[in-house]
Amino acid sequence: MTYLVYDGSWNGLMTAVFEYYEYKLCDVSILAEKSFQPSLLGNEKTVITDINKASRVLASLSKKLSSNGFGKLFPVFLSEQHGIEDQLLNFIKLVFSSDKSPEQAYGNTCVLTIDKVAKMVHREKHRMEAFIRFQQLADGLYYAHISPDFNVLPLIAKHFKNRYADQQWLIYDLKRKYGIYYDLSDVQEVTLDISESPTEGSIFHEDEVLYQTLWKDYFQSVNIKPRKNSKLHIRHVPKRYWKYLTEKLPA
Structure with missing residues (x-):
């Protein structure tokens, strides 16, 4: 051999x-x-x-x-x-x-x-494109963290570059310890010392908490409890992706 x-x-x-x-x-x-x-x-x-x-x-x-x-x-x-x-x-x-x-x-x-x-x-790849939620940091950068089963960052870069062409953003893979960063011109791979998602309020943009609250309130208002179908919901949005969704985070 x-x-x-x-x-x-x-x-x-x-x-x-x-x-x-x-x-x-x-x-x-x-x-x-x-x-x-x-x-x-x-x-x-x-x-x-x-x-x-x-x-x-x-x-x-x-x-x-x-x-x-x-x-x-x-x-x-x-x-x-x-x-x-x-x-x-x-x-x-x-x-x-x-x-x-x-x-x-x-x-x-x-x-x-x-x-x-x-x-x-x-x-x-498709689920990451659908479920990633950005958080705006104090310096204006839009940040999202993921830990997908597969190394899909190279596959989703084009989608996010086209969709968020007017924003600086960083998507970081916590599992593989690297991310993709868009500087309003090009997407490049970056390696940073990030062990978990930002949690301290001081690092977020002053409007970020308000936006998150409004987003959660919106989802609560459109939720029709009598028509709730948890099995169907979990089939389309598996629980392992809930940690990426602002509307699923605890208040």
Whole structure:
């Protein structure tokens, strides 16, 4: 067994795929540095991320797959599922060894896995876009924190840039310790020392508490108790997302 150890980045993974073919390797497993445990039963090869190699792999895949099939690969990588690198490698090997695109061949385990995981990540992306609530801080910055099941920040950046183009905002992933920051021009990744959501009133804009109160009052006023359907509500807004919603926070 040869372990291809990469830096955990998307381009790093694609470089590992390139080197799998470049060195004509056979029995291979691809692992990120943070999860790799040295073994006496295999050989370790460190993969140095090479943008040119990664680009060549991606260019070849884009020609072999439909736009929908190609578009699933990066979200699947962001799922951070255990062993997902090997699943992606197996899928890519199948793509390159087939005359026709195998993306609809659901009888194949790796094809089914890629499709299933892509749908899971897409669902989480959609929910983050729907459930994120910003809080305005004293300096005018709009801040929101999340801790999603999957690393969806790269997937939601475009949505929030388009929707809140006239506001400076920061969405921070507490679980992965990084965020995306929009400065009215570009969105960039940032790393900050944030362990939990801001709670002290002094850090909020003077109008923020009023806005939150008005928002909660609005939801109370439109709530029709006789028509309340808790099961349906939880199906559409699972409880694990309530911590993001201003209207669900305690008074």
